[in-house]
Amino acid sequence: MQCDVCGREITGKPHRVIIEGAKMVTCEECSKLGSEYWEPKPVMRPLETSTRKLTKLSSSVKVVSTPVKRASSSTIDVSGKLEVVEGFGLIVKRARERMGLTPEDLGKKIGEKESVIKKVESERIVPDIRLASKLEHALKIKILRESTMLEDEKFSLGAKFNREITLGEIVQLKDSKRGKRGNEGDNSLS
Structure with a gap:
């Protein structure tokens, strides 16, 4: 086995340390560069008896599939005829504050970073159609219009x-x- 840091052959017991967030297997000398020892997770191998139990269970289990609801084409205009209205930042900010949400809360709600929400509110970035439609839906506002x-x-x-x-x-x-x-x-x- 070789040291992940220096590449030398490890003699004796390998040391498992965390160096700058990375889990590494090192020699004794390089182990001083890291901190916190970690233990490898044991690998679980399926046994024959457990497989038989699974097959017996799977025959009695009923699988019900529900149809997946697709996004309707009416929410996002693919033809590129939609645009964001002027003053969208103020509209988004007022709607967010009206709902009592912080930029971080709104970001989590729609799956975007807090910094993106802040940049949209300050109009440093113009949201694309996808982001604008997510903001419209979450805040119950209208910031997209048809392009003239x-x-x-x-x-x-x-x-x-x-x-x-x-x-x-x-x-x-x-x-x-x-x-x-x-x-x-x-x-x-x-």
């Missing part, structure tokens, strides 16, 4: 074709601006 076409057109170069701008188009746009600037004053770049 005018706002979509404002951010889309390809509005005529009903699509969003791509990264390639941004690169082409920047390259064309660079080319124009280079041709205006100095022709050596072309």
Whole structure:
């Protein structure tokens, strides 16, 4: 057996210590680096008699399956036509305080970290559709709305074709601006 710290062969009894939260098997010299001894959990191996008992029990046990309720498609719009309303942070904060919840309590309730809740309330981050719908459900508020076409057109170069701008188009746009600037004053770049 080798020491998990130094890699030398362990002579004598191996020491089981915790070093910086990691359980390690070490030699006597390296065991001084850690603290708290731990004991390995005994491995339980099934016996033949216990298996027979299980088969007898399993024949008398009735398994009832209940159908799993799927999330309805009405709560989350997959087409991307939903957006978060302006002032969502204040709406979330007021609703949370009205219910008497701390950011930590709300985070536990919806399965998010307290820091995420605080960032949403201060509007340092904009919640995605999934998080916004969880907040709506937990706080009984409305912070999602359907996207208006005018706002979509404002951010889309390809509005005529009903699509969003791509990264390639941004690169082409920047390259064309660079080319124009280079041709205006100095022709050596072309």
